[in-house]
Amino acid sequence: MSGGGILPLSLRGMGYAVGGVALLSDVTLNIPAGRRLIVMGPNGAGKSLFLRLCHGLIDPTSGQRLWADGLGRAKAQAMVFQRPVLLRRTVAANIDYPLGLAGLARAERAAKVAQTLERFGLRAMANQPARLLSGGQQQRLALARAWAMDPEILFLDEPTSALDPSATRIIEEMVAQFAQEGITIVMTTHNLGQARRLAQDVAFLHRGRLIEHQPAEQFFAGPQTPEAQAFLAGDLIW
């Protein structure tokens, strides 16, 4: 990543409350460039909200979200959702759409679309309606679309929770490749195996608070909090 990048992202006491009820409180965390951060925690811990706050879909009601460039240019970020929202257009048009928004020239866009289709093995279905693809293919396209935007950081919100094992493996491989290319990954999951396979760092959320943040080996070897211990042991916690 060049010196003019948007990372690191530093969160300082970031919180979000609705009607006086705090859904996320006092999260202080540094996300450096080039790392794979997995966000874990039980349902309702605030993982999805955390991603949305980082990505800027929602603004924090307290604390700060600071990008290195001061803005966190949208063009340098991408997000993949649990259920991909594909436009009611062809596969190729779905990849082209954000490139048009980013203001790329027509020829540049065409080249990028062709390159993306080729790379992710989507060329044969380039002119098929995106909405008629299988769940796994749709998520693959959503990742391809995100990749085509050339982001510095990619947020993924439980991207495989609705997929079967083989589709899950393909998505995991894509994420790992993206990371190798230098894209910073922030991903939520409650699949422990997946977290072990992909994480460099782990952030553990519980009831809207960040209660643990450390390198993955340490986290999986011996979590410090009883909540994380229980979570790893497979106990039901809330």
Add this chain to the structure above:
Amino acid sequence: MTHTRRFLLSAASGLALIAALPASAQEFITVASTTSTENSGLFGHILPMFQEETGIEVRVIAQGTGQALETGRRGDADVVFVHARAQEEAFVAEGYGVQRFDVMYNDFVIVGPSDDPAGLANATDAPAAMAAIARTEASFASRGDDSGTHSAEKRLWAAAGIEPVGAWYLSTGSGMGATLNTAAQVPAYALTDRGTWLSFQNRGPLTISFEGDPVLFNPYGIILVNPERHSHVKAEAGQAFIDWIVSDAGQAAIAGYQVGGAQLFFPNAQ
């Protein structure tokens, strides 16, 4: 974006559709007239002759007499051609019209069920016929729309000294044809101009029950809308139409219009 382009294209073609409206190079005038003249087919017969002679197209809007005069008052027509003498004279007196010219007359007839439940065959004059309908409470379908025909009907009730009220008196609030359609269904008596009646197809059980009283004569007048009121009025072309219709040629054209071998309108210009 291809869809943006497509959207612009369809919008542009829409505007082109409107732009393509015929920019009528031809001179035309607008005449507010009555449904009875339009429905009888008279205009279809005489207007091509006028256009042939002068090159002026006449666009006829067929309305009730009251509405036609209102159209003239608002300046939305160049000429009014209607049949309600008192209202026409008021129209001129109020300064909306220049001058009224006699053009022609036709006559009203009372139509009704062929079994004649009110016994109109025995009536001596038109008011007596109306009185017979009221007395027997036989159904009567009225225009009820302040048209020339409705005005004539009200004059007949007044002459008979009757205020028509009751379940037998049906005020349709619609045009002559619609009123005749209603009368054919009920069946009911109705006052109609002979022209509409002769060209009316859907008669059902109706037949002419009473005719011939001179009070049933129905004179038509033609008036140029006052250009001093409405400066855009095409006074010259409008006057040309009036001049033609009261001329020998126009009067002969009117007399020559027949339906089923019967003459409908009788020219009476002075």
Add this chain to the structure above:
Amino acid sequence: MDGPFATAISLIATADDALLQIIGLSLRVTLSAVVIACAVGLPLGAALALARFRGRGAVIVLFNALMGLPPVVAGLLVYLLLSRSGPLGSLALLFTPTAMIIAQTVLILPIVVSLTRSVVEDLWAEYREQLTSLGASRLRAVPTLLWDGRVSLLTGVLAGFGRASAEVGAVLIVGGNIAGHTRTMTTAITLETSRGNLGLAVALGIILMALTLTLNAVAWGAGQWAKGRLG
């Protein structure tokens, strides 16, 4: 009468000039009104779906209510506007096809606006996070949502077309039913009914329905095709 169907068929077979002109004018007036109402109503409906401002609810209720505006009232309003004694009298548009297009546009604009708002609002709920993530502003989202909602929007456009092609009250008042100039299918049907030519009136009605049916079939087919092609 020897059957309105027979009359309708012989009317079409003889392809009488006057009839073709009436059909042509009807289509021109109605389609122009639909195109204009869409050009205005689609962006307006979408903007109404996305914008948040005071009185938005009132505007939505107003447009919903206007869908029930009686054609005669729409016609009367346009008549008073275009009459020589009205504010736009100097344009000399009363009793012209343009006046009829204006009146029908007034009639169908609320349908297009209301249905567009409803379709775009639903789609926005689904797309909002993703489009924002991809970097689309609300303004930029408008054409995206209109395009992606095209199959549902087509229903609204067809409803507008149906209302315009079927109505007689408005075009009669502002057009004047002038033979060869502002006579449409519906005003001709009214005229023939008032002449007691019920057979001819029904025959014209059959032709009008056949045209409407054809147009709807084409639009439906296009919608199905788009659904299959683009999900």
